[in-house]
Every structure is written in C-alpha cells, then in structure tokens.
Amino acid sequence: DVKVTQSSRYLVKRTGEKVFLECVQDMDHENMFWYRQDPGLGLRLIYFSYDVKMKEKGDIPEGYSVSREKKERFSLILESASTNQTSMYLCASSFPRVAGGYEQYFGPGTRLTVT
C-alpha cells in the first residue's frame, strides 16, 4: 500500500513564526503536491514538485515556500505564519496510472492553527 505521512496531525503556532510541514511518501513517486483545504473552497494547490529540487507554483503560493532535497520528502514552509494561513494542509504524491491519468495519494493532513 502507498503510504503518505505528514509530520503532525495538529499544530498550533503564533503569528510570525516560521513553520515547517513535512511530508514523506514511500512509493518512489516523482510528483508531490501541497494543498490547503478550507470550507467552501475545496482543495487549492500551493506548490508541486515533479522531481528532486524541482518545484512549481500552484494557484496560491504567496506566503509559502517548499523544499525537495530527496525524492521521498517534500516540505512546506510558512516563512512568517499569519492567521489567514490557519487551514488544513494536505500533502499528496502521484504516479501515472496504467489506465491513464495520474492518481494522487493523500496524507492524513495537518490542521494548522495560527494564533
């Protein structure tokens, strides 16, 4: 079974703190993604990576950065946390399906609260 793990399920940080969210996948997938999920807005892509050290901005990259030094690990960094970054953060990895498309496997999510 594919396993995507995230470092924390719940996190509480103060405004202005630097926050690291870690994601690890164990299936040698090339593509990895970071989303945030907010009620009524669905999943929105923050950043994705298609290879080690390669990254691309998603739809809402402002206030975030990422790091991918090893294939299995993709980190999301909040340089200076703000209250509007309070959200559920989901990591995913994907591979090309035999039947077509890229199926994404999700981690359990990190619920981040910034106070």
Added chain:
Amino acid sequence: GQNIDQPTEMTATEGAIVQINCTYQTSGFNGLFWYQQHAGEAPTFLSYNVLDGLEEKGRFSSFLSRSKGYSYLLLKELQMKDSASYLCAVVTTDSWGKLQFGAGTQVVVTP
C-alpha cells in the same frame, strides 16, 4: 483556468440512490477523478474517467460526457458510512498530473 462546479450538499436516506453532478470548463482535458473524503480524513480515490461513458465499480458508478463537460457520481444502496464529502477533480494534458478540484459535495445519509 478551470471552472469546476458541484452542488454543496445533498441529503438522502439509507438504501436510496444519489447522483452527484460535476460540470467543468477546461482546455486540454485529460481525465476526471472522483475522491471520497470523510470528515477529518484524507481524500481517497474512487474513480477515473477519460473516455465518454459509464464506469461501474460495485455500488459506485461514474459517468463522463466530454462534449458536455459533465460528469456524475452515482451512489447506490446508500449506507450510513457513505456520509462524506465527494470531490470532483480534473486533470489536463499540460499539468504534470496536477488536479484541479471542485469545492466538494457533502452527502448526508439519514436513517
């Protein structure tokens, strides 16, 4: 960009059938996924359609019409455990496998 629309919430009784519609507008369409997400949990894969037609998998079926930009997920013989959010997501040819998600449809199954 892409517009993906699905209803916000649907309610149905146990044993019934519910159909969740999803409409999309995109260029370079390369498939549509349905995911299920229980409260507080990660989304899990349900189905993938890239060609027109119906794909059946047990109690769940998914349909796609590319010309109409339309898909639906059909849940039959509803069970209480089917209460969840159902996410429609589109992938395009130039996207490196990125998915564009709709806001999700919350399905509430009542006894």
